[in-house]
Amino acid sequence: MxxxxxxxxxxxxxxxxxxxxxxxxxxxxxxxxxxxxxxxxxxxxxxxxxNRGAASLRTQTANTIGVVVTHIASPFFGEAIHGLETGLTDSGYLPLLVNTDDDPGRQQDAIQKLREHQVAGLALVPATGTKPSLIDQLRAWNMEHVLVSRYIKDVDAPYVGADDVVGGRLAATHLIETHESSSIAYLGGLPAIMSRTDRTNGVKQAMARHGLDPTSLVDVPGAVTGAGGLELGQHLIASGLPLPDGIICHSDSVAFGLYRALRIHGLGTETRVIGYDNIGGAALWEPPLTSVATQGEALGRRAARMLLERIKEPGAPTSIDKTIPELAIRQSCGCP
Amino acid sequence: MxxxxxxxxxxxxxxxxxxxxxxxxxxxxxxxxxxxxxxxxxxxxxxxxxNRGAASLRTQTANTIGVVVTHIASPFFGEAIHGLETGLTDSGYLPLLVNTDDDPGRQQDAIQKLREHQVAGLALVPATGTKPSLIDQLRAWNMEHVLVSRYIKDVDAPYVGADDVVGGRLAATHLIETHESSSIAYLGGLPAIMSRTDRTNGVKQAMARHGLDPTSLVDVPGAVTGAGGLELGQHLIASGLPLPDGIICHSDSVAFGLYRALRIHGLGTETRVIGYDNIGGAALWEPPLTSVATQGEALGRRAARMLLERIKEPGAPTSIDKTIPELAIRQSCGCP
DNA sequence: AATGCTGGGACCGGCGATCTA
DNA sequence: CTAGATCGCCGGTCCCAGCAT
Structure with a gap:
């Protein structure tokens, strides 16, 4: 009883x-x-x-993995988490999920908690403002970890993500070569995150290669959400300056918001737009959204794989897995 | 060392x-x-x-909660999981997340694993085809649980969700009263889930109240995804029958897919559309999507609260929390 | 004698090195 | 050499006794 x-x-x-x-x-x-x-x-x-807890106590091994994410409900991270979960459970692990809302303080608390749970490893989308010392801590704690989709400048840590320089270049090249854009904007994304810097650098590379002045890039940082895109779009329009020929958005959600802003002002077809991540909804958008495909789900699965490998082989050198993205060409860029 | x-x-x-x-x-x-x-x-x-594991072993209490979901990457569940995570971590619990892809077999495996982890409770979005005996098992195992967003017919279990009869009625009433729709379709959603039956019943109630024949409802079940909506929309159009005056979709994603289908055939403005769940992207859609707001995030938080209460008071009678949804009126329904 | 703090040691439920027949 | 038993251990928790004021 x-x-x-x-x-x-x-x-x-x-x-x-x-x-x-x-x-x-x-x-x-x-x-x-x-x-x-x-x-x-x-x-x-x-x-x-x-009783797995009792066994874990005795063997000093856990089969849980901490998954710490900045925006649990965003479509892209939804896909990435999906892949991560699949990869982990397929290997008998279970993810302990924590959302940080992009707040380094909450992130620190979360990691502390996960440490108390003796997680076998940590998949981390670092919050903006994460200090390099966090990685030193993780290493000192012998906590195996993989950064997902965002990395930290000048810090040597295992990483899985898309090659954002290529992503930016791809988008800009298409706008310039195929659609003869001569003025380009990059819309949304927090300025502090490396992936944004990489992407804008890629865009500038493409501009330079095609004889455009890279400093002419209209660089408008902001939130990564649909609401952010709407707001930034409103700003862009309200500025009174002529609309750039081509606008590259930091995420598909930003592109959706931008389109709303354009439509509010009757400018829905006045420019060419490219999104980023190619989430499921991009193909359904009107016009169907051209987007840099970073394949969130596959990315999550790769992150799981790398993390599990590191857990199996704790001494392994840090590896970086930057997948080359492809451009999913649809109509928002001006293609027929 | x-x-x-x-x-x-x-x-x-x-x-x-x-x-x-x-x-x-x-x-x-x-x-x-x-x-x-x-x-x-x-x-x-x-x-x-x-070492929380050691403490848990001694005290026979865990501070992890199993969260088992059918579609981890869907926008609505993303919001719900967000709320759930917030509610749990705010009270010092941590969610162990598992995705089932709506497969009862995987669901069973997942619950077994979570049991081995001695989770304090279970938040479950039951997979279609979940047998009532599962709830009996959970009860026999003394595993506190709350069903989220989907319930099981004739089974007495704690539940948190929206009142779907009202949701369906709300959508249909608006179409009939405000837009004088006389032929209505309900698009998408697996036929086996109760929330779908409830919604169509609500729609039929509204039809009957306004002198329309409830059996004339064009009832088209299918997947809950954007791809599903696209496919069902194609079917509807290909059938050659005149398009219904008003189409209520099982989710906003389905509505997005439907619009793609309509646009492919140049019918983008030929009917009135209402979505369901009012996810973040609904307001950005073109036309801005009228949608039944079920408030996923708040729903998740309420589910967390109910589950934690039950854990605190294991003997409590099963409570049902059906929130009355509201209609977020925008333009897709024909409103100016 | 009562009160306030601290130490000893038996647990929780598996694991595994060592030992026995 | 094999099938199976013995028993201490993992890292906290908590009852109970002890010791100082």
Whole structure:
């Protein structure tokens, strides 16, 4: 009646010792078929449930992974988390999920908590303003970790993400080569994050290669959300300056917001727009949104794989996995 | 060097017993200020980390909650998970997240795993085809649970969701009263889920009340995704029948897909559309999408609250929390 | 004698090195 | 050499006894 069924109960019921029951449980060691069967039977008749916490305590290993994310509800991170979850559970791990709302303080608290839970590793989308010392801490704590989708300047840490320089270049090159854009804007994204710097650098590279002045890039940082895109779009229009020929948005959501702003002012078809991440909704947008495909779900799966490899091989050198994105060309860029 | 710092190490360093150190840790019992300080100091100089697993083993209580979801990356569940995570972490709990892809088998596996982790409770979006016996099991296992956003027919279980009958009625009433729709379709959503039945019933109620034949409802079940909406929309158009005056979609994503289908055939403004859930992107859509607001994030927070209450008071009677949704009126329904 | 603090040691539920028949 | 048993251990928690005031 009272308390859970323990391995001792199973052993008693089967007339063997705890140790033997444990061997049966883990399908290891040498146990006769008869004994094995008796134990297995006892387990099911008693309704035994393995206590992973007790085992973890003894073996000093956990099968949980901390997943710390800045914006749990954003479409892109939704896809990335999906891939991460798949990769982890496929290997018998379980993610402990925490949202930081991009606040380094909450991030620190979260990591502390996860440490108390003795997670086997940490997949981290670092909040803007994360100090390099965090990585030093993680290393000092022997906490295996992988940064996902955002990295920290001049810090040597395992990383999985898209190659954002290429992403920016791809988008700009298409606008310039195919659509003869001569003035370009980059809209949205917090200025402090490296992926934004990389992308704008990629854009500038493309501009320079095609004889455009890179300093002419209209660089408008801001939130990464749809609301952010709307606001930035309103600003851009209200500035009174002529609209850039091509606008590259920091995310598809920003592009959606931008379109709302354009439409409010009857400018829905006045410029060419490219989004970023190619989330599921991009293809349904009107006009169907051309977007730099970073493949969130695959990215999440790769992050899981890298993290699990590092857990298996703790001494491994830090590896960087920057996938080359592709441009999903649709109509918002002006293509027919 | 070897192994983690334990409470014993802290006690030794501070010159007290483990028990005393433990009292300091938990800020309970009577410990002199001096002793407390010495212990606290020892903890920080040694870099002590609380081992929650060990504590959980002894106290037979966990502070993790299983969160089992059908579609981790869908915008609506993203918002709901966000609220859930907020509610849980605010109370010192941590969510163990598992995705089922709407597969009851994977769901069963997931719950088994979570049981082995001795989670304190379970927030479950039941996969379609979940048998009522699952709830019996949960009860027999003394596993506190709350169903989120989907419930199971004729099963008495704690539930947090929107009142879908009202939701359906709200949408249909608006189409009929304000826009004089006389033919209505309900698009998307798996036929087996109760929330869909509730919504279509609400729609039929509204039709009957306004002198329309409820059996004339064009009922088109299907996937809840944007791709699903696109496919169903294509079908609807290809059927050659005249387009219904008003189309209520099972989710905003379905509505997005439907619009793509309409636009492919140049019918983008030929009917009135209402979505469901009012996700963040609905307001940005062209035309801005009228949608039944179920408030995913608040729903998640309420689910967390109910679950935590049940954990605190295990004997409590099952409560049902059906929030009355509101209609977020924009332009897709034909409003100016 | 009562009160306030601290120490000893038995747990929780598995694991695994060592030992026995 | 094999099937199986013994028992201490992982790192906290908490009851109970002890000791100082």
């Amino acid at each position: 009272a308390g859970p069924v323990t391995l001792q109960d199973v052993a008693d019921h089967a007339g063997v010792s705890r140790a033997t029951a444990s061997l049966v449980l883990r399908e290891t060691g040498r146990v006769s078929t008869q004994t094995r069967q008796r134990v297995t039977e006892a387990m099911s008749t008693l309704g035994y449930v393995y | 070897a192994g983690p710092v334990t409470l014993q190490d802290v006690a030794d360093h501070a010159g007290v017993s483990r028990a005393t150190a433990s009292l300091v840790l938990r800020e309970t019992g009577r410990v002199s200020t001096q002793t407390r300080q010495r212990v606290t100091e020892a903890m920080s100089t040694l870099g002590y980390v609380y």
